[in-house]
Amino acid sequence: MTTANPETAATGIQGLDFLLQGGLPRGRPTLLRGGPGTGKTVISLTFLCHGIRQGENGVLVTFDESPEALIRHAAGFGFAADRFIEEGRLRILDMRPDRNEVVGDYVELTAVMARIDHALQKTGAQRLVVDAMDVLEGAFSAEISLRGELARVFDWLRECRTSSLITIGEQEEFTTRYGLEDYVADCVISLKQDLDHRVMTRLLRVVKRRGGGHGTSEAPFLLDGDGIFMIPVTGSVLRARVSDEHLSTGIPGLDAMLGGQGPYRGSTLLFSGQAGTGKTSMAAAMTVNACEQGRKVLYISFEESVDELVRNQLSIGADLRRHTEGSEADRRLILQPVRAVELGLEEHLMRIMRSIRRHQPDLVVLDPISSLATRRTGDSAKDMLLRLIHLIKEAGITAVATELLTDDSQGVSHLDVSSMIDVWIKLRRHENNGEMNRLITVVKARGLPISSQVKEFRFTDQGLVIEDPYIGESGIAYGTVREARQSEDEQVIEQLHTELSRAMQRRHELDEINAAAERLARAERDTRALDIEREIAGIERRLANIQRARSAISRSRQ
Incomplete structure (x- = not known):
């Protein structure tokens, strides 16, 4: 079985295939370069094992790590490389420097290519990965000989009509001296690590791709125990799904303020307010109501642990724990606590989107979304939040976000994302005569006949109650x-x-x-x-x- 596009070989990484407009060029060599820890080996293993799952056998040539280590790496990311080897669909060639492969003081590439060709022929492989080829740099006496030998290897790979991925380290002198990007590879992918506020983000960029278009922007990607996850920069066209179905908030008074039936399904709600104004309680009420209606909810908390959140919301009758019971596939509520300060903005974005794709929720809660922007400067936080909201809207998922306003904010939001918000609700404190009251206002609600009145709401053991204010002679x-x-x-x-x-x-x-x-x-x-x-x-x-x-x-x- 082959991939849908005959001109490309899908990598199995959705975001990378999006940037490459289908995948790596089929039957031609691609160069993957990057420093240590940037994810070269993981991307290579993903490309190779995805192809095997699709019916394309593969060969892995390693110049650095042992085959046993690569098999363990593959298993750690969910790839059964050992089973593929037993079934004859994968072969790993250990090409680490060996005196038996050296003529005099230098490597004889003819023997290397002969071994690779034999493995390709024996397995009928359509995919080839050559890992850490730059290890050969020290095996040549003159620069021109290395350049010539590398060019010969790449020409041979093209003749084999095998979809090849060659990895090298990010050494500026190596790529500059030998012109690997400009003269040898048909496609070049660059990986790097970016450090900002002591937080590291991995970035990928397609430098060139002969014979086809590609995305030109740097795209962040996530690398952890679940493998590679990547979200490319999306296009400029807004394609949010639209629904005429309403979703009750679970708070009758708030539904009434939003026209009687609540917001539209697939819209984005933002609760803005100072500390203690009830933002999390509003989100929890919507969560419980959605679960009771049979909908699936992904609740991401950036400041409270699961136990804290469950305990605190019980005081107003919101039993979150009841909806978290059962297997991950069956339970209605997925609670994910995440410390906002521990990860970069792009990594937060990717982790959230990966959780959304894994759990397929009907409702996503981000509490509070302002935690992602507290340490950031410039427009990076705004750009990330806009992308996140756009991606959620594009998936047709209802989103509920809370925003913490400082006491001196005078009710003004500093996130500057209101253009992407469908329903904006402000909560505030009203202090008078030694008493604090909580007030709620609907700032805007696209497509809904909203109430323009400022109302009061109270916490009770039965939930949130919104009341009309008393208007008297005074x-x-x-x-x-x-x-x-x-x-x-x-x-x-x-x-x-x-x-x-x-x-x-x-x-x-x-x-x-x-x-x-x-x-x-x-x-x-x-x-x-x-x-x-x-x-x-x-x-x-x-x-x-x-x-x-x-x-x-x-x-x-x-």
């Missing part, structure tokens, strides 16, 4: 002042209701008096109007009588 009140203010206002309200009732009674009585007076006045007006009407009627009758009398006299005279 303004906003929290804590016991809130209760006292509310009690006072209730008494005032009761008194006002009594006074209002009395005033309304007086107004009713006055209305009745006014109504009675109105009725009496109306009666008087009606009586007076009736008398006037009678008077008018009497006058009109008299006038009518006089008019009739005059008319009668006038008729009688006629």
Whole structure:
């Protein structure tokens, strides 16, 4: 069985294959150079054993360490080199300097190549590793002879059509004098160690690769008992997975502040606040709720041990221990305490991402993420945190991070990563009249109808409780002042209701008096109007009588 790309030979190191756009050039020699402890042998063993697992037999030629030591190294990283040897899929040639291989005072490379060719033919190997070839440097009398012999070896490797990886030490005089990078190898990979703040980081760079593109940036990589793990610098295109599903925080009041259903799954939440404001408790509440919903959580604590974290969160009803039971594959909660000051930023990044890939969690908690930046200067911490958040978002995983703000920060975050944060929640202390209260504010929540109100939250043995602030005649009140203010206002309200009732009674009585007076006045007006009407009627009758009398006299005279 061969790798998917016929032009490349995958190394089995995902990040390195990404930089090489598939793997090492197939059928051609690659040079791997670096100083002691940079990981040359481990990368070589990984390349070789990965190929054997994929059906490509291999040959390992060592000029430095014994075959037994290399077999032990391979076993330490999970490669069954001894079994591969028994099955005839791997052969190790011990080419350490031996007087039998020397003509006069110098090495005869023809014999070396003959032994390698025999091993390749016998095993049918498609992969070859030549470890510590620079040991041959002292076996030549003149520089030009070494350069010529090395060129001959590399030409022969190309003719063999074997995917070869040759390691040499990082000796400036060696590479400069003999032009190994410029004239011999088809692909050159450089390894080095970088020391910053007394913390070492291993770095890898693809110097050149003939016949194909490659990543040009230095990429950190992790080397420990689990082997090589590497995360290359990602591209500039944002490819975060998007979900319309909501994930409850486990705190009803906080869900309500975030629109009622909680944040979107796959979003990133940041809890910022001073010491004692409840950041870890918020993260623990979300952790327990996610576990109870059947989701897997990876909780990375940078300041508390597992026992401390479990004990402290029990006081608010968050039983983390219950979800850590069972095998690693079955349990819902993985707790990983890590001392932030012991590792470099890049190593933290790689360890976190390796844990994420191993456990495949639905939720990742980083508590507190600010611990990774406390000792750092410049933009290195910001760059690392942005990369970490981007990688988690790209995987579609919900992330919860806490940030410790100093007392003199005035609530301002110094991480400068808010552009990558989907939900930003600030927690703060409110001290008044000898009492401290905890307040919560949603600064932003992308795509959610958030509450703009500053609310109070309390720790109880049943969890976190978020309450609306009391707004009375004298303004906003929290804590016991809130209760006292509310009690006072209730008494005032009761008194006002009594006074209002009395005033309304007086107004009713006055209305009745006014109504009675109105009725009496109306009666008087009606009586007076009736008398006037009678008077008018009497006058009109008299006038009518006089008019009739005059008319009668006038008729009688006629």
